[in-house]
Amino acid sequence: MVAPLSSPVCSRVTLARGAEGVKNKMRKEGDTIPGLSVVIPALNAAATLPGVFAALLYGPAEIILVDGGSSDDTAALAEARGAFVVRAPRGRGLQLAAGLAAARGPWLLLLHADTRLATGWEAAVCRVMADATAIRRAWYFRFALDDRSPAARRLERAVAWRCRLFALPYGDQGLLIHRDLLERIGGIRPLPLMEDVDLVRRLGRARLGALPVAAVTSAARWRREGYLRRSSRNLLCLGLWFLGVPPRIIARMYARRGT
Numbered sequence: 001m002v003a004p005l006s007s008p009v010c011s012r013v014t015l016a017r018g019a020e021g022v023k024n025k026m027r028k029e030g031d032t033i034p035g036l037s038v039v040i041p042a043l044n045a046a047a048t049l050p051g052v053f054a055a056l057l058y059g060p061a062e063i064i065l066v067d068g069g070s071s072d073d074t075a076a077l078a079e080a081r082g083a084f085v086v087r088a089p090r091g092r093g094l095q096l097a098a099g100l101a102a103a104r105g106p107w108l109l110l111l112h113a114d115t116r117l118a119t120g121w122e123a124a125v126c127r128v129m130a131d132a133t134a135i136r137r138a139w140y141f142r143f144a145l146d147d148r149s150p151a152a153r154r155l156e157r158a159v160a161w162r163c164r165l166f167a168l169p170y171g172d173q174g175l176l177i178h179r180d181l182l183e184r185i186g187g188i189r190p191l192p193l194m195e196d197v198d199l200v201r202r203l204g205r206a207r208l209g210a211l212p213v214a215a216v217t218s219a220a221r222w223r224r225e226g227y228l229r230r231s232s233r234n235l236l237c238l239g240l241w242f243l244g245v246p247p248r249i250i251a252r253m254y255a256r257r258g259t
Contacts, residue, residue, distance in 0.1 A: 033126060036060040037105030040083075041095030045113035046072040048218050053081040055117045059125070060109065064102050066095035074113075091251070092171065093195030096188045108182065110175045111215075117141065117174065118214040125176055128211070137207045138177035138200075140169035141215035151227040152219055158231075167205035171196030174215045181207070193251035194241045 038060040042049070049065075056063060065078040068090035075085045088098035096110060107129055111117070121141070128134040143159040145152040163169050175196075182188070185202045188195060200208060222230050233254070240250050 032061045033059055033122065033129070034061050035105050035129065036062075036107045036109060036125065037103035038063045038109045038111055039096060039099035039103055040065045040078075040111050040113050041068065041088075041092045041099065042066065042070065042074050042078070042113035043068040043090060044070045044072045044074060046070070046074050046077050048114040048116075048220075049074065049077050049081075051116045052111070052113060053078075053083070055121070059117075059122050061105055062103065064099045065113075066099040068095050091190070091192040093189055093191035093193075093198075093247075096195060097190045100182070100188060106179050108177055108179055110171065110177070112172050112174075112217065114218040114220075115172050115174060116146075116216045118144070118216055121211075121213045124211045124213045128176060128209075134209075135178040135181060137209045138175055138181065138203050139209045139211050140173045140175050140200075141211050141213055143170070143173045144214040144216045145219040145222065146216050147219035147223065152222070155222070155227060155231060163210065167200070167208050168197065169200060169208070172215065172217045175199070176211070191247040193254055194237065194247045197238065197241055198247075 036059065038056060040052070040063065042065055045052075053063070063078075063081070063083040064086060065075070065083045066086045066088050067075045067078075068088060075087075078085050084102065086098050086102050088095045100108060107125075109125070118141075125139075128139055140163070143156055143163075145156060159170075159173075163173075169175070181203075185199075189198055191198060237250050237254055240253075241247070
């Protein structure tokens with residue numbers, strides 16, 4: 001359990017969002033949660049970033065977007081929203097490592113560029129940050145998709161069971177972690193793929209906690225590729241990782257099959 005919401009700053013941020021709603025505008029310093037840095041690895045994410053930034057309007061003290069060589073307006077869009085843009089080689093592990101090196105906050109929120117945090121995430125994060133014991137764990141959100149189809153609901157239930165049984169949240173659920181804990185377990189390894197699995201496995205079940213708020217991921221890739229095909233490929237990659245296949249080889253296989 002985490003402590004009740006007690007920070008005046010967090011309370012003001014939560015109330016501001018409730019009164020005004022999330023708007024697609026530049027963030028203001030007074031609307032932010034001190035000590036919270038969001039790091040977003042991105043590649044050609046201009047289509048999904050507006051929703052991601054809209055949800056972050058009344059949250060982090062800083063947003064760092066790490067561009068892996070986008071050919072669209074990803075970097076320009078992020079800068080227009082007040083984010084600090086870092087360039088890094090393509091690959092989420094490499095990009096996250098670069099973003100974390102640039103981040104200044106003690107609390108770090110790792111977020112995918114197609115994942116939008118649902119209403120109430122600020123209060124949930126503030127409760128964690130206000131609890132002195134919460135620093136011992138990393139916190140993930142509930143997986144959700146922006147698709148009303150039965151296939152989406154089945155996948156959401158499967159992910160929930162995966163998290164309960166195997167303590168294995170993926171990167172598209174977001175991860176809130178204190179810098180001290182991240183450094184204690186060796187930081188983010190610069191892997192081309194499976195960096196999220198590598199991280200949560202090093203954390204272990206005892207150092208993971210669930211937040212009662214959804215992280216809503218774009219279902220565009222599942223709709224395009226098919227739910228069964230994409231889910232099967234992800235499961236194959238996970239199995240190969242557990243068998244000890246190097247991430248660079250898994251990444252090449254993943255890319256050949258289409259991402």
